Amino acid sequence: MRGFKCLLSEFSIVPKPLTIPDLSDEVTLARYPFLPQAKSWIASMAVKHGIDIDELLDGGMMDRSRIRARSRLVDSVDSKDGVEVASIGDIHTEEGRLLEAFSFYYARLVVGASEDERLISRWAQAEAERAQRILERDDSIDIIANTYLSEISCDERGIWKIGLSDFIELCTGITGSRWRLPNCEINDGWVTLHDEGDRYSSRAKVARLLRERMKDDIKIDALDKMVKMDESLLIRLSEPVGMIRGLVASKTAETIALIGAGEEDWPPCMRKIVGELSEGVNVNHFGRVFLGSMSRCIGLPQETTVDFFRGAPDFSESTTAYQVNHLYEREYTPSGCSKLKVNHNCAVRTGDDKLCDQPWMDHPLKYIRAKQRRRKRQESLEVNAEVPKPGDG
Template identity: 25%
Template sequence: MAKYPFLPRAKQIMSELDVNLADLGALKEIVERAKQRLTASLIFEFRADKPNKKIDVEITSFPVATLIVGGVNDDTLTKRYALFEAKKMYNYLTTEKDKVVLEIAQFFKWKRVTKFEATHGELTVLNYKMHFVDYLNNAASSLVYDSRWKLVNHPLHEGQVEVTLREVCRLLQEEIRKYLENRAAGKLPQIPPIIQDTVDEIKAEYHKIKPHVTEFDKMRVFAEESEYPPCIQHLYDRVVKGQHLSHLERFALVTYLLHQGISIDAIVTLFAGLSDFRQAQTRYQVEHLAGQRGSKTVYRPPNCATLRTHGVCIKLEDPTCRTIKSPLTYHLRKKPLDKKGQ
């Protein structure tokens, strides 16, 4: 229950503990652990999140952290924290027995998940079947652009989709993320004056790193005003939603952003939402592409012909795109063309 503190049984344990939110100031240890959950989510570092050995502290710190997020009342922080907790729970889930995974699927009212022996060529493996509606409800949110999640790539029989255990856990991660986001953004108990200091501390700490997060929100505004090539805008939108990008897509996006003067910190932060994110590794790779490592080569994004060959080019009919050979020249060409059109 300490691992999945949103479940009813965890709430029951809390009510048995008779924790009164108004007295939280006295329960310093709980507030400290709640704060640690949040600070770890700010830097998206699981190693900084150290579960408390006392089960009552661990469970209770979860609703307190939600309360603090609600108090800070910042949409990007809410999403970040929900994603962090959901990803952490995904990591736990992949090591659990079926019983636990199924209990969580039941909590989200999934119709049915059954285990069966699947044969793939000469190989027999234990796979799972789940209702296609539950599959689509979750795969269609942030996983839709990853072809591995397309329904056509999964055997489907009588409304049941065949999936691996890891895929079930990944889909549950989506459920948990949405659930936690809604909880933190919904109606919460009034913040006791006694933990207002912690809310203020987290707010101040978040504002320190927020420029890296909001740097991309600013980019989005430019992108929406068509300052950036359609392919790059599309990759950016996908990465923000935590969707999988191929190696070439990551390379194109990172090198383009670096050429636009976006900082390495901001780029690393942008990738934090991906399921395979490793902070140190991502930083190393971005620094390498920026010419700060190895051969010191500053890499350029692939040209349009290469991006077209790999299906990354999405807007051939764009009048500016028809005149360029590299995404880097998009904004230079676009302005004169726009002026002509006016």
């Protein structure tokens, strides 16, 4: 992972307004929950509704926010148009605004907990695309433009002008000849964004330029969350992180390297099922579905998952390949410990495995995450121990 300071420096070239405009309209704050003005609003909503981290992660009141967050995350991987614009709630109600704001907040926590910069970039891009599409027809474009750009103005005909320095920095990330300086009208340090039809109306061009700035800000905030994430939060977020990683893996056909969960990180229940299958034991249906969905979540290729079943007494290549493909396509997420215990797929009793004995251990993906964190810590301790200290012989 590259240094965080280095990452930040990539985003700090462009001049920004020294003071950001006041914004108190709650609908706008909920629509664009990444705005700098939204931070204090979200904090005040959390206090007002008693939303703490436990509520956000597991509480009943935040159920719908987590569902919406999941669709925000899935869209960022799955949809070429970015995050779905329409919310599942009415943003003109307090409940709908809570849903939008906290689903964004939760989704940002999940991508931060993934510790995967590519995933964070992808998500930031998708959220920024969503915001761009709303901005193209939202009257609040004016205040948002003034939040992100140091020099921006609009005349009475609806034609926008942007300061040259902002334009130069932002247009480098956009393809197309209309964004190249020789093709633009420039007067006294201002670039005029002429109307060129619906898709490239003056307003749509501002929204497109703003997308670049919003994407960088969303990404910076998520990276900030990533470096501040403590271990217990990382572990608590293992399940949604596993879901989104699994989805990325299935979309990009990347393999185990994506999550880096080698066999030594697998939870005992997964090892037990793989071991039993290889010995010809007839593992029950629940255990088989669990193994398939775990394999998907840790980024194993489908062929590897099919191979796990080769020793099963009823193995059929075509049937297994079909069922595994179904699990991957439907993006099944693995069941938690309590269901595995009920279905006789848990492999341990108290005292067998310290991690499984932890009071917070309720999901095998948490086991993998905790194992990875411990291994990483151990490796860095070993590296530090090998570095010669001043005065060492």
